Amino acid sequence: MGSACFKKQPHPQRQQQHRQIQSHQSQSTNVSSHQNTQRRASEQQQVQQQTNQIQIKENSQKPQINSGFTSPRSDLNDRSMLSKNELTKVEPLKNRFIQQETDSYLFKNNDAPDSDIAIQVKEPDITNSNVLKILKSLPPFQYDLDMNKKFNDCISLPPHQFISTGITYVGQWRNKQKQGKGRQYWPDGTYYEGYWQNHGANGKGRLIRCDGSYYEGDWLDDLQCGFGKNVDTDGNIYEGEWKDDEKDGQGTEKWVSGDTYTGQYQGGMKHGQGKYIWSNGNCYEGSYFKDFIDGFGIYKWPDGQVYSGEWVKNQMYGKGTFIWTNGNKYIGDYKEDKKEGYGVFQFADGKTYKGGWHNGKQHGKGVLIEADGFEIVGVWEKGRLISQE
Structure with missing residues (x-):
């Protein structure tokens, strides 16, 4: 007689215990999974906060970039995201602007x-x-x-x-x-x-x-x-000292005409001591005041004539001495380039006139001393003796 096989049935009480164990394990697994999910969410939120902080700090320290012609270098930005400590520590000499003409972007900084x-x-x-x-x-x-x-x-x-x-x-x-x-x-x-x-x-x-x-x-x-x-x-040259866009101090000026001046300037004008040489050979050396020959100075002509004395606005004015090449000599007062006032004129032939002058000629009381010492005292008018004492 053949034998029959029967599947062994689990004991009812043991089956219930097994179900409780499975239920407990399932609950533990769910709790663990939920905790892991919360932890990952928290970590992601923390990373996001750090990223936001980095972006805020980065934006506060770097000027905004005109998107029309530049954009940040992504590799540097990505690297800065990795560590908060590396955020904006760009050493000045190691990470400078890219100067290649082919580049269409620049990494900007506060410079x-x-x-x-x-x-x-x-x-x-x-x-x-x-x-x-x-x-x-x-x-x-x-x-x-x-x-x-x-x-x-x-x-x-x-x-x-x-x-x-x-x-x-x-x-x-x-x-x-x-x-x-x-x-x-x-x-x-x-x-x-x-x-x-x-x-x-x-x-x-x-x-x-x-x-x-x-x-x-x-x-x-x-x-x-x-x-x-x-x-x-025009090609005129000034070389010397400057102040506030004006010639000021010592300098030399050369004109295309051939004239030259070497001396002092103030406020863009010849002022102080200087020497001016004209292209025709005339030469003045002495005092200047606001671009004018003014004060004491010596003026020489190419033919040998010399005036040494006082000047006012480019004119002989005041006390002065004039020497001619023929030997004549005048020592006295000048006004507007002419003998005016009292003066002594010594002629080359030995005569001497002492007296008044007006408009460059003997005028008023005076005395003419001949070469032999004889004196003529009288009154002159426009260079002529009109009366004699």
């Missing part, structure tokens, strides 16, 4: 100009014929190697055009200001190359104006100040 002040443009060509002519006639502008070291911590940027003026600058920057070496182009063609500090031309620089005149020398806050050379549109 660069704000985008609402200046925008990146292409460096303009010099098309003004006057400026171009002068630029070609001059040697390249020489920067000073020692001076360059002063601006090692400045950044160099591509050309930027100031929105309000249309002026274009290309060179070094610091704290949003022009600082260091740079070139600047004005809309009218004026061109400057040299040093900058505090947003203005400072130090050595060369300015070529749109009319072809130019200045090369020292600058202070956008003004010609110090020592420099200026050439005007």
